[in-house]
Amino acid sequence: MREQTGAAIVGCGTIFPVHAGAVSRMEAAGLKLVVDTDGRKAEQAAAEYGCEAATDYRAILEREDIQVVHLCTPHHLHAEMAVALLQAGKHVLCEKPMAHNLQAAERLLKTAQDTPAQLGIVFQNRYNAISQKIREVIDSGALGKLLGMKGIVTWHRGRDYYAGSPWRGRWETEGGGVLINQAIHTLDLLQWFGGEITSVQGNVTTGILADTIEVEDTAHAGIAFKDGAWAIFYATNAYVTNSPVELELVFEAGTLYQRDDHLYLKQNGAETRLDEPASSYNANTVPGKAYWGGSHELLISDFYDHVREGRKFWIDEAEGIKSLRIISELYRLSKTQELR
Ligand SMILES: NC(=O)c1ccc[n+]([C@@H]2O[C@H](COP(=O)([O-])OP(=O)(O)OC[C@H]3O[C@@H](n4cnc5c(N)ncnc54)[C@H](O)[C@@H]3O)[C@@H](O)[C@H]2O)c1
Missing domain, CATH: 3.30.360.10 (Dihydrodipicolinate Reductase; domain 2)
Known part of the structure; x- marks a missing residue:
């Protein structure tokens, strides 16, 4: 069996099950950690998907077993979290919008272009x-x-x-x-x-x-x-x-x-x-x-394929x-x- 890509999801709210469900159905990926500032939500999600829970996303930064991080958090946190994660070498799949304003998005765009890790933005309706x-x-x-x-x-x-x-x-x-x-x-x-x-x-x-x-x-x-x-x-x-x-x-x-x-x-x-x-x-x-469009799962598994094969994902910072x-x-x- 191929080695699984380790995943974490930050934000266990409304869209979380769509991401967690897609990861759990992918043979090539394994959900290691879910994060929510609401500890109860994180624990519940972790119990459901059989992984660890945390309340601070920075726990991911040091984890060598996690390569891909899904950001399912409120908009104003996207850029800040994605920048920190990309700088720590994590590939980031960020829910839309890329950021809550253009200034933050430009900052994230620059970081994504300057770091080797990939940034994907969830515009699943393209699929x-x-x-x-x-x-x-x-x-x-x-x-x-x-x-x-x-x-x-x-x-x-x-x-x-x-x-x-x-x-x-x-x-x-x-x-x-x-x-x-x-x-x-x-x-x-x-x-x-x-x-x-x-x-x-x-x-x-x-x-x-x-x-x-x-x-x-x-x-x-x-x-x-x-x-x-x-x-x-x-x-x-x-x-x-x-x-x-x-x-x-x-x-x-x-x-x-x-x-x-x-x-x-x-x-x-x-x-x-x-x-x-x-x-x-x-x-x-x-x-x-x-x-919403039901193509989340197609986009998520395509992102993982690109990451695994070292190909640039097409809905990246410049597209997002x-x-x-x-x-x-x-x-x-x-x-x-x-x-x-
Ligand atoms: N692609 C789509 O079609 C689609 C559909 C729905 C939502 N979304 C996007 O998904 C993102 C989340 O939306 P939602 O509807 O799930 O929101 P939500 O409010 O239901 O969930 C957000 C979760 O993030 C948690 N959170 C807040 N601050 C946090 C922090 N600092 N660290 C960790 N967790 C934190 C909250 O406790 C909450 O559980 C948004 O960007 C939204 O636009 C996309």
Whole structure:
């Protein structure tokens, strides 16, 4: 049997079981340690997954049996923890966003580039069958030039969601609202499909959740790409339910669109469904809410493969920071009331 890659997970909250479950199902990895400042949560998680527990992530720094660390902590801790871990030679798989603001993300980017250990950012929706198919169509040029895109995220986050984890809803700890926490996945996909960005315009507002959070619950944007495409984007946490994300990509020779978690091609007046019903984002195949995208497990095992084989993981610091740059620009525009 191959030697297992030793793993630790920091943060035993909502997303923890998705990471712990994926690691425990991988033959090539072994979970050694789970960490949470809430000792009870750490002990419970350790008992469930058969590993050790700790309350301070710095316990990992000296552990030679741990090579990969998953960061599942509140946003404001990502950069600080990732920098310390990378400098100690640990590979880091960090939940999105890479950091709670652009300044911290730039610091982390520099450390990741200056240290031999790898940094991966969890944008699991790039592994969805639909996203992969869209990328394939763009790369093949089968539909001609990409002219425009639309990304719509209308979800529900109620008062109990924010009360459950007090770091949420605060600039200092979450770093923003619907943009940096929920819709960052869709912004990441739009920029991954569209390529280099030349300008961003838009605004953020806080409406129905204003009595609960200080960050935005709603945002809209227009994004111009160097190759000529133009994207419009809308996101809110103030809807009554979690609707499936809507994506549309208009090409010279046809339109791809995602509705109800399926991908369709509209061409010459006919509509064809392109994805297989049992594709990888099916919520029943891995734990996790359907609207998060269920491709965590694919991303996690791919990260471990890259680390083991010494290949650079593709969703790295340079990729992770791109959506954060869009978000940061939207916050800046909103704050300065600049109309562009
Ligand atoms: N990729 C996705 O689709 C997805 C989905 C959900 C959450 N997330 C991300 O996962 C991260 C965690 O989110 P969550 O919803 O699980 O949050 P959560 O509040 O449910 O859990 C966070 C956990 O971190 C612990 N913690 C706080 N400070 C700590 C510290 N200094 N050291 C160790 N543990 C500490 C808390 O006690 C808590 O148990 C966030 O970055 C979030 O954006 C990603």
